[in-house]
Amino acid sequence: MDENETLNQMLSEVLRRVKPSEDERRKVSEIVRKVINKALEKSKELHVEAEVEVEGSIAKDTWLSGDRDIDIFIKLPIKLGIEGLRTIGLEIAKAAAGENWVESYAEHPYVEAKIDGYRVDIVPCLKVDRPDVRLTAVDRTPFHTKYVLGKLDERAKDEVRLLKRFMKGIDVYGAELKVGGFSGYLVELLIIRYGSFLNVVKEASSWRERHVIDIEGYYSDPNQVLTLFKEPLVVIDPVDRRRNVAAALTAEKYCEFISACRAFLRKPSMKFFFPDGIRPLAFNEVISDLKRREASLLVLYSRCPKLPIEVLWGQLNRSLLGIRKLLENEGFNVLSCKAMSDESSYVALVYELDKMELNRTFIHKGPPVHMPEDEERFLLKYRDGKDVATGPWIEGRRWVIMLFRKQTNVKQILLEKLFKASLGKYFADEFKRSGRIYVNEEVREVYDKHEDFKMSLTRFLRKKPLWMS
Numbered sequence: 001m002d003e004n005e006t007l008n009q010m011l012s013e014v015l016r017r018v019k020p021s022e023d024e025r026r027k028v029s030e031i032v033r034k035v036i037n038k039a040l041e042k043s044k045e046l047h048v049e050a051e052v053e054v055e056g057s058i059a060k061d062t063w064l065s066g067d068r069d070i071d072i073f074i075k076l077p078i079k080l081g082i083e084g085l086r087t088i089g090l091e092i093a094k095a096a097a098g099e100n101w102v103e104s105y106a107e108h109p110y111v112e113a114k115i116d117g118y119r120v121d122i123v124p125c126l127k128v129d130r131p132d133v134r135l136t137a138v139d140r141t142p143f144h145t146k147y148v149l150g151k152l153d154e155r156a157k158d159e160v161r162l163l164k165r166f167m168k169g170i171d172v173y174g175a176e177l178k179v180g181g182f183s184g185y186l187v188e189l190l191i192i193r194y195g196s197f198l199n200v201v202k203e204a205s206s207w208r209e210r211h212v213i214d215i216e217g218y219y220s221d222p223n224q225v226l227t228l229f230k231e232p233l234v235v236i237d238p239v240d241r242r243r244n245v246a247a248a249l250t251a252e253k254y255c256e257f258i259s260a261c262r263a264f265l266r267k268p269s270m271k272f273f274f275p276d277g278i279r280p281l282a283f284n285e286v287i288s289d290l291k292r293r294e295a296s297l298l299v300l301y302s303r304c305p306k307l308p309i310e311v312l313w314g315q316l317n318r319s320l321l322g323i324r325k326l327l328e329n330e331g332f333n334v335l336s337c338k339a340m341s342d343e344s345s346y347v348a349l350v351y352e353l354d355k356m357e358l359n360r361t362f363i364h365k366g367p368p369v370h371m372p373e374d375e376e377r378f379l380l381k382y383r384d385g386k387d388v389a390t391g392p393w394i395e396g397r398r399w400v401i402m403l404f405r406k407q408t409n410v411k412q413i414l415l416e417k418l419f420k421a422s423l424g425k426y427f428a429d430e431f432k433r434s435g436r437i438y439v440n441e442e443v444r445e446v447y448d449k450h451e452d453f454k455m456s457l458t459r460f461l462r463k464k465p466l467w468m469s
Helices: 003-018 024-043 056-061 076-099 136-148 156-170 186-192 197-204 220-229 251-266 283-292 309-330 372-382 410-420 425-434 438-447 450-464
Strands: 053-056 069-077 099-103 109-115 118-127 211-213 233-237 240-244 296-303 332-340 346-353 361-368 388-395 399-402 436-439
Touching: 003 053, 003 156, 003 197, 024 053, 024 069, 024 076, 024 109, 024 118, 053 056, 056 069, 056 186, 069 076, 069 136, 076 099, 076 109, 076 118, 136 240, 136 388, 156 186, 156 197, 156 251, 156 388, 186 197, 186 211, 186 233, 197 251, 211 220, 220 233, 233 450, 283 296, 283 438, 283 450, 296 410, 296 425, 296 438, 309 346, 309 410, 309 425, 332 450, 346 361, 346 450, 361 372, 372 388, 372 399, 410 425, 410 436, 436 438, 438 450
Parallel strands: 069 118, 211 233
Antiparallel strands: 053 069, 099 109, 109 118, 233 240, 296 346, 296 436, 332 346, 361 399, 388 399
């Protein structure tokens, strides 16, 4: 059996595993029908001419077996405006959801419902004639569905499934802030552009630092696109030339995808689609691993603020970077860091440092000698200061001085200065109420409490992508 035949057999087996069964399809259809009927009943009761449709991968038939997300849109007359979405639209969505729902918020409120084991997002939007006259971001979604359905035949839909499963296997799928990866719509556009899973992998393996895809040819010059959009991958939305479909894709996930594509072409394997699971480390293994590489662990932990998921991760990502900057400004070497949360009970900002204690002294750079006024202020400030260890003296062209630190311990520094860092407001408020700072062995208290944290920390310490096992 040659390599191509072996590869085709592998892809056929992947497709067999990811294509929804007839039972799944019937179940999803039943849920969709019930929600749509309830929404239409409520619309009629409120005397509103609404159209209710399923959108997303369910509508386009590009979903994977086991997917538990359904998107249903309530298209309201444009005359109702944004305020109508927030009032009438939300009232219809709640009625359609039944009993087990929560109100969430993107640009405007929508409803997340749990129905028979599925998460159903019921989203009010405005019925617009063209995507370029939309009033909210979700108004263009029905145009995405129509565009994709007009471009994908049954074979191409299966190619989308293969690419989605590949991206899930290498952990680059999902445009939400928690992941920063490829959206389902972006995957569909890649198949529309390149024709098949294997063609996408081959093309992506040679993508450079910034790559442009313009399926409809809106821009004659790719350099013009690169001046308009700054992201690592630019995919012009076929229904809205002003939008980059890949705007949420981070540089890390972009590069992980490229590297995984190269590795797959070198040696195709099922592990790219279905990687082996990893065993959570025992806590003594965590400590042993840190000691082996002479590193230390710092965890800022609190209860999870009650926020919409995207708002939560925006808060965590901002706070993660704000605290990293604070630590580095204080003189710590941050080896790596990551935000973690189960999105319901806890949040944790995790930092791997080379040490928890700074040297007692540090060098502080003063002004260049050729700036006499700044020189005078510097020398007056530090002439007899109690924080001065030695100096000042001239090094190269500028004054420098050696000072004593007021605090050297990372925990004590954070206790004093944490809220001077650039933090997300909601994270800061919750941390004031329930936050704790743990270092090294102290982290056991959190580790033993949350299975989700145990797995997240194991992967954080492992770092190597699963497909590189």
